[in-house]
Amino acid sequence: MTGTADFSESVEGDRHVLRFTGPMTLARIGTLPDRLDNVANGRRMTLDLSGVERMDTVGAWLVYRLARKTEAQVTGADPHMETLLDQVAQADHPVKVRPDRTPPFYRVLGQIGGSTAVAIRTLGGLVGFFGALLISAWGLIKHPRRFRLNAVTQQFEVIGIHSLGIVGLMSFLVGIVIAQQGAVQLAQFGAEVFTVNLIGRSAVKELGLLMTAIMVAGRSGSAFAAQIGSMKLAEEVDAMRTIGVSPMEALVLPRVLATVLMMPLLGFYAALLAIVGGGIFTWLSLDIPPVTFVQRIREVVPMTDLWQMLIKAPVFGLIIAMAGCFQGMQVEGNAEAVGLRTTSAVVQGIFLVIVLDAFFAVFFTSIGWL
Amino acid sequence: MAVSTDENIIEVRSLKNVFGTQTVHENLDLDVRRSEILGVVGGSGTGKSVLMRSIIGLQSPAEGEISVFGEPMIGRDENEAKDVRRRWGILFQGAALFSTLTVAENVQVPIREYFPKVDQKLMDEIASYKIVMSGLPAEAGPKFPSELSGGMKKRAGIARALALDPELLFLDEPTAGLDPIGAAAFDQLIKELQAALGLTVFLITHDLDTLYAICDRVAVLADRKVVAIGTIPELLALDHPWIQEYFRGPRGRAAETAVRENAEA
Numbered sequence: 001m002t003g004t005a006d007f008s009e010s011v012e013g014d015r016h017v018l019r020f021t022g023p024m025t026l027a028r029i030g031t032l033p034d035r036l037d038n039v040a041n042g043r044r045m046t047l048d049l050s051g052v053e054r055m056d057t058v059g060a061w062l063v064y065r066l067a068r069k070t071e072a073q074v075t076g077a078d079p080h081m082e083t084l085l086d087q088v089a090q091a092d093h094p095v096k097v098r099p100d101r102t103p104p105f106y107r108v109l110g111q112i113g114g115s116t117a118v119a120i121r122t123l124g125g126l127v128g129f130f131g132a133l134l135i136s137a138w139g140l141i142k143h144p145r146r147f148r149l150n151a152v153t154q155q156f157e158v159i160g161i162h163s164l165g166i167v168g169l170m171s172f173l174v175g176i177v178i179a180q181q182g183a184v185q186l187a188q189f190g191a192e193v194f195t196v197n198l199i200g201r202s203a204v205k206e207l208g209l210l211m212t213a214i215m216v217a218g219r220s221g222s223a224f225a226a227q228i229g230s231m232k233l234a235e236e237v238d239a240m241r242t243i244g245v246s247p248m249e250a251l252v253l254p255r256v257l258a259t260v261l262m263m264p265l266l267g268f269y270a271a272l273l274a275i276v277g278g279g280i281f282t283w284l285s286l287d288i289p290p291v292t293f294v295q296r297i298r299e300v301v302p303m304t305d306l307w308q309m310l311i312k313a314p315v316f317g318l319i320i321a322m323a324g325c326f327q328g329m330q331v332e333g334n335a336e337a338v339g340l341r342t343t344s345a346v347v348q349g350i351f352l353v354i355v356l357d358a359f360f361a362v363f364f365t366s367i368g369w370l
Numbered sequence: 371m372a373v374s375t376d377e378n379i380i381e382v383r384s385l386k387n388v389f390g391t392q393t394v395h396e397n398l399d400l401d402v403r404r405s406e407i408l409g410v411v412g413g414s415g416t417g418k419s420v421l422m423r424s425i426i427g428l429q430s431p432a433e434g435e436i437s438v439f440g441e442p443m444i445g446r447d448e449n450e451a452k453d454v455r456r457r458w459g460i461l462f463q464g465a466a467l468f469s470t471l472t473v474a475e476n477v478q479v480p481i482r483e484y485f486p487k488v489d490q491k492l493m494d495e496i497a498s499y500k501i502v503m504s505g506l507p508a509e510a511g512p513k514f515p516s517e518l519s520g521g522m523k524k525r526a527g528i529a530r531a532l533a534l535d536p537e538l539l540f541l542d543e544p545t546a547g548l549d550p551i552g553a554a555a556f557d558q559l560i561k562e563l564q565a566a567l568g569l570t571v572f573l574i575t576h577d578l579d580t581l582y583a584i585c586d587r588v589a590v591l592a593d594r595k596v597v598a599i600g601t602i603p604e605l606l607a608l609d610h611p612w613i614q615e616y617f618r619g620p621r622g623r624a625a626e627t628a629v630r631e632n633a634e635a
Binding site: 027 | 472474475478484488495497499500502503510511512515516535565566
């Protein structure tokens with residue numbers, strides 16, 4: 001049962017005879033398809049299968065295809081081969097394999113248009129989602145008994161407590177990096193002392209919170225999208241609706257609320273650890289003792305820096321949680337959509353946070369909170 | 371093609387499967403003969419799917435011997451197992467189509483994997499006739515699985531399982547979730563394909579109509595092993611309580627009557 005499928009050509013009387021030999025199966029087909037394409041096509045043909053050891057549907061298809069093209073006569077087929085030939089003959093309806101392709105120019109145009117439409121629709125959807133969120137929050141204020149304390153506290157744990165380690169470590173390292181880079185640059189003016197100002201103000205005002213927001217978007221925003229998205233795929237969200245539980249109240253509000261409340265705490269904690277990291281660096285490298293460092297921090301960081309952070313933090317939390325939940329609710333179709341929506345949730349969350357941060361910076365400066 | 375009907379395609383000997391503290395199978399023996407349609411029945415949780423997963427190598431049993439096509443399957447290295455895998459096709463319960471590929475591309479995946487040299491034109495033609503053979507309309511080729519109904523997904527799954535012209539076909543609850551008309555048509559399809567391609571079919575089902583309509587023999591899983599195997603009349607002659615309840619219950623009787631009426635008509 002070894003060897004590959006083969007055929008020999010001969011002329012008998014007025015007929016061109018192709019004698020097939022060997023196993024005509026997918027595994028042993030070899031170059032047969034190409035060679036059959038090149039068979040001379042002038043005389044009337046006969047395809048003799050009596051020398052074929054085995055045949056599967058692929059072999060039968062090749063014989064059938066050739067017979068169809070050249071109107072040849074098939075002889076020497078055993079009953080099994082006859083059935084196979086019948087089967088493939090019955091199944092001969094051209095089927096399209098790939099969706100139609102459009103020319104590249106139109107495709108690019110279509111993609112630009114498509115993504116613009118998607119961007120606009122997403123923005124509209126987010127605004128609508130915010131509205132729905134406010135409505136269900138109002139419903140909750142009117143009926144406080146429906147408030148899901150357990151769900152919210154559980155989210156506190158997941159969003160806040162579980163991220164303490166990573167957020168803390170990250171901020172600590174960022175503090176060291178600011179101190180180190182700042183010290184190198186300021187030393188050129190003999191102003192190493194101002195490293196303390198740099199650490200204190202940037203940690204409290206911007207970096208602590210911004211890094212936390214990025215981490216929360218990556219950890220929790222993505223998780224919201226994936227959780228709610230999988231629940232939508234499994235029809236859990238539909239089941240909730242039919243039972244009369246509002247998904248907005250049960251899934252979205254606890255997550256949004258928990259993120260909004262956790263962000264200021266996490267941001268404050270991150271700022272604190274960045275200052276600690278910077279402090280340790282200045283102590284070891286610039287010989288500024290911790291007591292002096294803390295005293296300087298209290299002198300140079302104005303209270304308004306802290307207020308700025310505490311005002312921005314809940315807004316960032318709201319945006320991250322909303323982007324996550326909104327994208328989760330948009331999942332439809334298959335598991336691939338969950339992945340795409342999760343990515344969008346993180347990208348949108350971080351993007352919107354940074355855009356808003358820029359607005360906040362301009363706003364706070366113009367009201368005199370330098 | 372030499373076909374000896376007594377030859378066993380699958381042999382399972384004293385199989386034991388354990389999950390944690392729960393023993394699913396113990397001392398399970400099973401033979402599947404060449405060119406038969408073997409139905410496997412059993413209550414929920416008796417390990418029908420686990421048995422199938424053990425045979426196809428997705429689940430390593432705690433003890434026992436399994437051979438397919440006379441080749442021992444347990445402890446084989448990946449390359450040797452590949453040669454055996456090429457000779458069977460599997461339809462999973464949810465069809466398990468690859469969601470990012472079209473139906474036709476799904477059918478081509480096994481061919482591409484094992485025979486990368488087959489040229490694209492022939493590959494498209496193969497996918498094309500497999501799709502039609504499985505009873506799908508020609509428009510289904512370029513569609514993605516998410517655009518198909520449940521019944522069409524199963525047919526596409528069959529088309530993929532048949533891609534390499536297997537000798538052995540595993541079907542895990544093929545008619546579950548189909549409407550009665552679709553289920554009957556699917557039974558018919560399996561029967562026709564089996565006859566035309568000389569397939570051996572290992573079929574897990576809950577569907578009594580399927581059992582009566584197409585199965586040559588039925589294996590009953592209960593008490594962690596195969597308690598009985600044989601044709602339906604042979605099983606009916608046994609007085610195992612579960613078998614009696616299964617076939618003599620209201621649904622069993624209805625299916626039996628339907629078969630009788632069909633035979634008379």
